[in-house]
Amino acid sequence: MNIRKNITRWGPTSLAVLLAASLVGPVYAQPSAEQAESTAAITDDATASAEQVAEAQELPRGHFRLPEHGDIIGEYYTVTVEDPEETLIDIARRHNIGYEEIRMANPDVSLWVPGKGTEVVIPARYILPPAPREGVVVNLSELRLYYYPADNPGIVETYPVSVGREEFATPVGITRTTVKVKDPAWAPPASMRREAAARGEPAPAIVPPGPDNPLGRHAILLAMPSYLIHGTNRPDGVGMRVSRGCIRMYPEDIESLYERLPSGTKVNLMDAPFKAGWAADGTLFVQSHPQLEENVGNFEPLLNAIERVSELAEDQAEVDYEQVKRAVEAPDGRFVALYGPQAPAPEQEPEPQPTQQLEGILEGVELSTTVRVEGDA
Numbered sequence: 520m521n522i523r524k525n526i527t528r529w530g531p532t533s534l535a536v537l538l539a540a541s542l543v544g545p546v547y548a549q550p551s552a553e554q555a556e557s558t559a560a561i562t563d564d565a566t567a568s569a570e571q572v573a574e575a576q577e578l579p580r581g582h583f584r585l586p587e588h589g590d591i592i593g594e595y596y597t598v599t600v601e602d603p604e605e606t607l608i609d610i611a612r613r614h615n616i617g618y619e620e621i622r623m624a625n626p627d628v629s630l631w632v633p634g635k636g637t638e639v640v641i642p643a644r645y646i647l648p649p650a651p652r653e654g655v656v657v658n659l660s661e662l663r664l665y666y667y668p669a670d671n672p673g674i675v676e677t678y679p680v681s682v683g684r685e686e687f688a689t690p691v692g693i694t695r696t697t698v699k700v701k702d703p704a705w706a707p708p709a710s711m712r713r714e715a716a717a718r719g720e721p722a723p724a725i726v727p728p729g730p731d732n733p734l735g736r737h738a739i740l741l742a743m744p745s746y747l748i749h750g751t752n753r754p755d756g757v758g759m760r761v762s763r764g765c766i767r768m769y770p771e772d773i774e775s776l777y778e779r780l781p782s783g784t785k786v787n788l789m790d791a792p793f794k795a796g797w798a799a800d801g802t803l804f805v806q807s808h809p810q811l812e813e814n815v816g817n818f819e820p821l822l823n824a825i826e827r828v829s830e831l832a833e834d835q836a837e838v839d840y841e842q843v844k845r846a847v848e849a850p851d852g853r854f855v856a857l858y859g860p861q862a863p864a865p866e867q868e869p870e871p872q873p874t875q876q877l878e879g880i881l882e883g884v885e886l887s888t889t890v891r892v893e894g895d896a
Contacts, residue, residue, distance in 0.1 A: 581615050581676045581772065585652070585667075590796025591804060592675060593644040595854075603635040608755050612769060614641045617662050617679025617758015623852045644854060645677055646796040646806050649827070654785030655696075655748075657682070657766060659689055660792035660808045661852075662758050664748075664766065666776065678772040680748075681757050683764035688813045689788060690764070694743040696784045699777060702728035703738040703749070708763070735770050737777040741786060748786075749773060760811075790814045793824040793847060795831050802859030803828070803836055805843060807850040821847050828857065839865075 578584070583592040598610065607630045611621035622630065624642040633639060648658045648665060652675070656665040659682050666676040683689040705726040707715075715722040726732050735750020748766040750773040751757065757769050768776070792810040797803055805828060810820055824847050825840060832838050836858035846855050856862040 589799045590647045591798045597638045600637045646794040656787045659790045679758040681767035684760045687763040694741045694786045698740045700738045703734050705734045737773045802861040803857045804854050807846040809850045
């Protein structure tokens with residue numbers, strides 16, 4: 520992975536936030552009393568059982584219990600579209616899923632008009648990133664944030680995010696949260712103002728709080744200058760590479776995180792497109808997402824994936840590495856079971872022919888050979 524050098528001064532975005540909005544001191548997390556509302560109709564074909572879904576509904580949005588054993592949280596399930604005007608993006612937001620996640624999980628469903636009665640897969644199952652389970656972890660290729668609250672051990676929160684597009688890629692590295700700002704103002708960077716001027720659309724020097732502010736209503740500044748975790752006034756883009764390097768969240772998710780995330784929390788910006796982990800029942804799963812090109816460098820995706828699986832499997836499991844290769848070459852975010860109770864049964868080898876029939880075949884070959892040799896003589 521390439522770790523970009525960080526600028527050592529405050530950038531214009533951070534300055535605007537600091538100068539134009541009220542500052543909020545450290546707020547330490549408290550257990551949330553909010554309960555998630557279920558608006559999904561779980562079908563008979565749902566991957567998750569009714570008991571698992573009911574248990575998940577006891578926790579607030581995005582919250583999961585850390586497994587006692589293993590690395591996997593959540594479940595896949597399906598919902599049936601009831602509103603003919605509802606888009607796949609609407610469904611994704613309601614179920615805490617990002618744009619790319621819902622698109623890859625439902626490649627044959629129309630993004631804008633899925634249609635009443637259509638079954639939609641909700642890919643709400645995650646392998647925890649290969650990083651220490653502390654503070655905030657943002658897995659850039661996965662377009663997802665994980666938060667391990669120090670005052671609520673046994674819980675992990677996860678939310679879809681947007682990260683920087685290629686020319687404004689979000690850097691990888693370790694940083695921390697600093698100041699939290701409600702109703703921030705935003706100063707478009709000089710490069711954006713020049714681009715707007717070239718189009719004949721001069722950008723303002725400062726965008727005040729309000730519906731036109733791309734930072735939304737909540738911003739959490741990072742010690743990495745000019746980078747923030749913030750909301751957005753365009754939630755349809757959450758779960759895509761669309762920002763200028765910042766971490767964007769759905770407005771409801773950043774509002775919840777803002778209230779509970781202490782200032783000074785460690786933030787690990789990492790890029791792990793391939794993940795592997797054990798389920799509680801002893802199944803070894805892998806999951807692969809499209810790699811961010813700017814972080815490739817000398818990184819070998821297939822070699823990295825094989826090393827990761829070998830490290831986890833050790834001598835406990837016989838792994839079909841052809842499946843690992845296929846997952847790396849077709850990164851669609853889907854879970855692939857390599858070993859264990861949920862893995863597909865290995866293909867059976869063809870049964871040998873009965874002894875009598877086999878002997879007859881051999882006799883025919885011997886006879887044919889003898890005749891041919893005699894004729895040649």
